[in-house]
Amino acid sequence: MAQILVLLHLALFFLSYFPAHVGSQTSFPSQIAPLAIRSPYFNCWNNVAPGKAHNWPGFWNQQGLGWVGHIRVDGQVYEWLGGGDPTFNFTTQLDLQVTPTRTIYSLQAGPHMGLNITFLTPIESDPVKQSLPFIYVYLDAHSLDGLPHDVQVYVDITAEWSSGNRSANVTWKSTKTDTSTYHQVKLQSPTPLTELADQAEDTTTYIAMRSGPSMSFTVAPEESSRSGFAAGALPNPVLETSGAINNPVWAFAIAVDLGNITQTAQSVVWSLGIVRNPTVAYRTSTGSVVDRAPYFVVQYSDVESAIDAFLLDSDDARQRAVALDTQILGDSSNTSVTCSSLVSIAARQTLGATELTVANGTDGKWNTSDVMMFMKDVGNSGYVRDIQIIAQVLTVSIEVGSTQWKRSMRLFRFSST
Ligand SMILES: *[C@@H]1O[C@H](CO)[C@@H](O)[C@H](O)[C@H]1NC(C)=O
Numbered sequence: 001m002a003q004i005l006v007l008l009h010l011a012l013f014f015l016s017y018f019p020a021h022v023g024s025q026t027s028f029p030s031q032i033a034p035l036a037i038r039s040p041y042f043n044c045w046n047n048v049a050p051g052k053a054h055n056w057p058g059f060w061n062q063q064g065l066g067w068v069g070h071i072r073v074d075g076q077v078y079e080w081l082g083g084g085d086p087t088f089n090f091t092t093q094l095d096l097q098v099t100p101t102r103t104i105y106s107l108q109a110g111p112h113m114g115l116n117i118t119f120l121t122p123i124e125s126d127p128v129k130q131s132l133p134f135i136y137v138y139l140d141a142h143s144l145d146g147l148p149h150d151v152q153v154y155v156d157i158t159a160e161w162s163s164g165n166r167s168a169n170v171t172w173k174s175t176k177t178d179t180s181t182y183h184q185v186k187l188q189s190p191t192p193l194t195e196l197a198d199q200a201e202d203t204t205t206y207i208a209m210r211s212g213p214s215m216s217f218t219v220a221p222e223e224s225s226r227s228g229f230a231a232g233a234l235p236n237p238v239l240e241t242s243g244a245i246n247n248p249v250w251a252f253a254i255a256v257d258l259g260n261i262t263q264t265a266q267s268v269v270w271s272l273g274i275v276r277n278p279t280v281a282y283r284t285s286t287g288s289v290v291d292r293a294p295y296f297v298v299q300y301s302d303v304e305s306a307i308d309a310f311l312l313d314s315d316d317a318r319q320r321a322v323a324l325d326t327q328i329l330g331d332s333s334n335t336s337v338t339c340s341s342l343v344s345i346a347a348r349q350t351l352g353a354t355e356l357t358v359a360n361g362t363d364g365k366w367n368t369s370d371v372m373m374f375m376k377d378v379g380n381s382g383y384v385r386d387i388q389i390i391a392q393v394l395t396v397s398i399e400v401g402s403t404q405w406k407r408s409m410r411l412f413r414f415s416s417t
Pocket residue numbers: 076077086087088089
């Protein structure tokens with residue numbers, strides 16, 4: 001996976017041609033910030049229009065994706081992520097930092113509670129970790145007046161992540177083990193290796209958290225899930241296990257009661273994921289078509305064990321991310337603030353357009369000598385385009401082996417060392 005670092009260094013090299021001016025790293029200049037940029041089909045941005053406090057997070061093509069974060073402080077609810085629901089108060093944004101791997105909001109929830117929310121899209125040198133299609137959301141809260149306050153926190157997603165067709169039907173399932181608690185949701189009738197409105201029609205979406213005594217979870221229509229949390233307890237999960245994405249809009253929620261605290265002793269961590277398997281149908285030079293799986297299958301035979309490992313790794317993953325950010329921003333900070341910002345967004349954007357895959361060997365085992373990464377052209381329109389052009393320039397410059405096109409995918413072959 002040295003190639004990934006090569007790619008980042010090429011990004012720095014390329015960006016060094018931008019007009020530079022001296023400055024120090026400061027807050028991110030834009031309100032539009034990456035939240036979850038893990039693959040071409042797991043590509044979510046915070047899409048806050050100028051002058052508007054909140055707006056629905058969106059897919060790279062700006063189609064809205066239901067994703068809500070609430071905090072309840074002494075019985076009063078504040079929205080820190082979501083579409084700006086007037087039923088609730090909003091947090092005040094104090095600062096926004098975007099690094100190569102992280103987007104960090106510093107917020108205030110009412111007069112007494114400070115809040116840091118960190119959206120972490122890992123960039124890993126270990127190919128198994130790099131191919132895990134999950135991201136972290138860390139929440140850290142601290143009292144501003146030194147007194148304890150009664151705090152509960154909440155995140156939900158809707159099934160809009162599951163299809164480009166908002167009236168399609170989905171099925172879902174909730175699981176709680178000693179290690180993890182998660183909801184999974186997918187199309188009732190998925191279509192393999194097919195897109196609709198840029199979204200994949202063959203995904204399983206996950207929202208997960210490590211199991212704990214003060215955690216609760218539900219599946220319910222979105223209003224009832226959020227108003228239940230506001231009133232002090234999530235509603236019981238519905239008995240149904242399927243329904244239309246948008247009628248009603250189902251919410252898949254996980255909440256934690258932190259009790260009376262002056263600050264969170266450790267971060268509250270949610271994870272979101274979008275899993276596809278097979279990832280791609282690849283036409284070989286002999287003309288046969290071979291399905292390829294996400295690379296993490298070489299270590300985790302099922303998604304459940306991958307989720308457990310990902311959640312248990314949340315502290316170490318953040319440390320690795322901070323180290324990588326420091327290295328990349330250290331390399332680029334001498335050019336300009338704009339350059340640091342571009343590098344920050346380019347790293348995630350570039351790797352977030354890729355998928356790392358492995359194929360079955362002739363012996364029926366995963367062939368770790370047959371590893372390929374695919375890059376999809378996300379951004380023929382909309383706000384990701386400019387960075388994507390940079391990514392395309394990079395792709396051209398680092399292509400190894402033969403170039404082949406399949407649909408709009410550009411292929412380059414990896415050695416597995
Ligand atoms: C927002 O907060 C203010 C002040 O705490 C409170 O009076 C108001 O009712 C809240 N609004 C909503 C919609 O909760």
